[in-house]
Amino acid sequence: MKDLARYCLGGMLALLLIGNVTAQTGLDEHSAHASSDVVRPRPPENATPEERRAFYQKRAAERVKAGGGGDPVAALARTAPGNATLDTAPVKRTQDKSTPAKPEEPARASGRPAGMGMAMRGGGPLWLSDSPPSRGDGAARGGMGGMMGMGGMAMGGERGGAPSKRLWLRAGSDPQKSGFAREDGEAINETLIVRPQGPIEGEALPPPVDGKKNLLFDMPVQGYYRVYASSRKLQGEVLNVSVAKAEISNFGHGGDEEERAQALVAPRVLESAPIEIVREKAPDEKTFFQLKSGDEQAFVVLQKGLPLQGARVRFVSHEGWSKEAVSDEQGRVNFQIIRDYFPPWDDFKKRFKASYLVIAEANAAEQGMFKDMPYSSVRYQTTLSGNYYPSPNDYRSYAWGLGIGLLIVLFCGTAVYLYRRRRLKPFREVRFDER
Amino acid sequence: MSAKPVLDKVRDVVNEVDFNRFRFWFQLVAFVLFVYGGYLAIDLGSKLPFFSCGYNREGRAGVCYLLPLQHQLGRPLAMLFSMASLAILTGFLTFVLWFIVLxxxxxxxxxxxGTLQDWISALRRRMGIRFSNYTQGQFAQLTKIKFVLLALMILIPLGVGGGIFSRDMSPPFCLICPARMILPMFTGDFSQFTVDFSSKTAIFMTALGISITALFLVGSFVKKRFFCFFCPMSALHYLISKPALLKLKKDGSKCTRCGDCYAVCDMEIKEIADDVKTTDIMTDDCTLCLKCVASCPESGALKATFAGIPIFVSTEAGFIKRMNKGCQHGK
Known part of the structure; x- marks a missing residue:
């Protein structure tokens, strides 16, 4: 048995190494592909500082003129909405794997777009997380981990009572390093919750009290609970509208089946939301669905309940890898969840809960007044966060399973055959002399 | 025509039925229902008293009670001993209600x-390979294993909930149950035929599960109802079988101890032939297949009753009819 375990572990490590090498090779290829696609113009090498400054100012002006996006890749993507489903498109790598730094945060709210082109508040886009910044994510917590929540988040609540959920509003495009969203007195904030059996237009969710920073709500019935934290703020002549959304699934094994069936087919869209992202459910998706590394996941960007074409959508993985796409005429984008969980094998946890963040942005030439101030255009930004887990293909082996099974069948079959053969008594004729 | 002769005629038809054929078709329909019923949106809940495996995600028409039971017992102890435990009680009551019917x-x-084991036995028979028997000494020892497994099946999840054992050990019996690997296979799902390398416990449990499945396949081929000797569900059934509606009764005064019932018993239960005192003859190993009733030549010596009403009684005429049919099949 000891030997078997050693062989098992040896095989496992070999597979892991192969997996690691394959994954790294794949990423490097993607990275190389992405970098070859994006050729940034550079000033001449012998240019003076004044010339360099003039060159960069000119390039920035041209970029703003081209459509406001700060990122050349986003600009490239904008020109090709048909490529929204980027199954074969290169993964854009925003950090070098050899450096520990995470993808850079968009520039502070100085009016100059960076990264995805917009920062609603200092620190990056707003998003709702089910863990505070200090705790981070990781192995599923609690006995119910992996059964409910934002793709499998553990619930709180009094024992025997209705489950409850806490969410934290965070700012930044890195699921691990994003801090708390800072208070902004100039912005108008609103938080709505849409409950499974509540009004479809949602209800206001009370802000945190007693100095706490989390939003807390009960989930008495089964179904999807959606929370929208929206913010509006004027920056120059541009109105920034940001909607951070979280969708929490609350299903149990027991409970009312009719209630569950209704919840599964209920609409998951808030028609009054200025912009939102909806995670598209697979046709065969069950109540305890968990997104796994390697899965394809589609998201739909909606504006006032209608598909939004041409929105720039970025998917950011737990480790900060990101990929961008542009929504098609149905507002749809498709991402493959990459595997970015490579701990030492002794530390591997198959229930490791990684967070992802999807950020969608769009600009609109809308005019109006905000706090008695005119604006000439609106920048919409929305986020949706969720979780994903390691794929079973990373830690399960058919070869070993079938090998062990076959070995035991052969061994036992042979043993039974030999045992029976040994017990066979050869025919022996006995003659009696009747005389 | 009065009702009594009609009733007698119905009884005669039932008692003289070609029992093996009836059972084969009954088992086939049940197998299709519980392995493929999910495709027809049939869902009979998660408290079923037999192995309608929950791991057969697409095809199952219901879930074996042992799966939710182990999950519920694996909750943190504080939750287990709170109002949440009411769900365990109501679940168990639902299971009992299902169980007492049959x-x-x-x-x-x-x-x-069980049906699968019968089919594997039928294959062996057709191949002309003889079956194996346990000695009485082996039988007496092996029959206790299912109670040990039942105890472990309850204690290990409690240990998991209490933090003593790894969560990778839960649900312990399902991880080693052959049904987890074999039944999903019938719907094209081979995902359970894997060894989980995520932790040492997971490696051990999944490798053990595959080993037991391999043993199941070999064992069922040489021994009738091989796995039923070790089935903790069978042990649980026996512990709560008192109020059940379907019963196996024996009238010892009519028994000649010919041993036919013992000869056909897949589980090799000797008491069925030897015990002439007990009227409620079902033992812990019995699967209530009623083959003993069908093979008994003594009228009224063995019978199956439902809520006290005889529904299938051994008769001489039935015995002769079935024997003749068997002889014809033998040709």
């Missing part, structure tokens, strides 16, 4: 894993 007849007529 008693251990669920094993003999409905359980897909």
């Amino acid at each position: 008693n251990k007849g669920w094993c003999g007529f409905v359980c897909p894993l």
Whole structure:
């Protein structure tokens, strides 16, 4: 048995190494592909500082003129909405794997777009997380981990009572390093919750009290609970509208089946939301669905309940890898969840809960007044966060399973055959002399 | 025509039925229902008293009670001993309600894993390979294993909930149950035929599960109803079988101890032939397949009753009819 375990572990490590090498090779290829696609113009090498400054100012002006996006890749993507489903498109790598730094945060709210082109508040886009910044994510917590929540988040609540959920509003495009969203007195904030059996237009969710920073709500019935934290703020002549959304699934094994069936087919869209992202459910998706590394996941960007074409959508993985796409005429984008969980094998946890963040942005030439101030255009930004887990293909082996099974069948079959053969008594004729 | 002769005629038809054929078709329908019923949106809940495996995600028409039971017992102890434990009690009551209808007849007529063992035995018979028997000494020892497994199946999840054992050990019995690997296979799902390398416990449990499945396949081929000797569901059934509606009764005064019932018993239960005092003859190993009733030549010596009403009684005429049919099949 000891030997078997050693062989098992040896095989496992070999597979892991192969997996690691394959994954790294794949990423490097993607990275190389992405970098070859994006050729940034550079000033001449012998240019003076004044010339360099003039060159960069000119390039920035041209970029703003081209459509406001700060990122050349986003600009490239904008020109090709048909490529929204980027199954074969290169993964854009925003950090070098050899450096520990995470993808850079968009520039502070100085009016100059960076990264995805917009920062609603200092620190990056707003998003709702089910863990505070200090705790981070990781192995599923609690006995119910992996059964409910934002793709499998553990619930709180009094024992025997209705489950409850806490969410934290965070700012930044890195699921691990994003801090708390800072208070902004100039912005108008609103938080709505849409409950499974509540009004479809949602209800206001009370802000945190007693100095706490989390939003807390009960989930008495089964179904999807959606929370929208929206913010509006004027920056120059541009109105920034940001909607951070979280969708929490609350299903149990027991409970009312009719209630569950209704919840599964209920609409998951808030028609009054200025912009939102909806995670598209697979046709065969069950109540305890968990997104796994390697899965394809589609998201739909909606504006006032209608598909939004041409929105720039970025998917950011737990480790900060990101990929961008542009929504098609149905507002749809498709991402493959990459595997970015490579701990030492002794530390591997198959229930490791990684967070992802999807950020969608769009600009609109809308005019109006905000706090008695005119604006000439609106920048919409929305986020949706969720979780994903390691794929079973990373830690399960058919070869070993079938090998062990076959070995035991052969061994036992042979043993039974030999045992029976040994017990066979050869025919022996006995003659009696009747005389 | 009065009702009594009609009733007598119906009884005669039932008692003289070609029992093996009836059972084969009954088992086949039950197998299809519980392995593929999910495709027809049939869902009979998660408290079924037989191995309608929950891991057969697409095809199952219901879930074996042992799966939710182990999950519920694996909750953190504080939760287990709170109002949440009411769900365990109501779940168990639902299971009991299902169970009392057919008693251990669920094993003999409905359980897909039992049916599969019968089919493997039929294959062996057709191949002309003889079956194996346990000695009485082996039988006496092996019959206790299912109670040990039942105890472990309850204690290990409690240990998991209490933090003593790894969560990778839960649900312990399902991880080693052959049904987890074999039944999903019938819907094209081979995902359970894997060894989980995520932790040492997971490696051990999944490798053990595959080993037991391999043993199941070999064992069922040489020994009739091989796995039923070790089935903790069978042990649980026996512990709550008192109020069941379907019963196996014996009238010792009519028994000649010919041993036919013992000869056909897949579980090799000797008491069925030797015990002439007990009227409620069902033992812990019995699967209530009723083959003993069908093979008994003494009228009224063995019978199956439902809520006290005889529904299948051994008769001389039935015995002769079935024997003749058997002889014809033998040709």
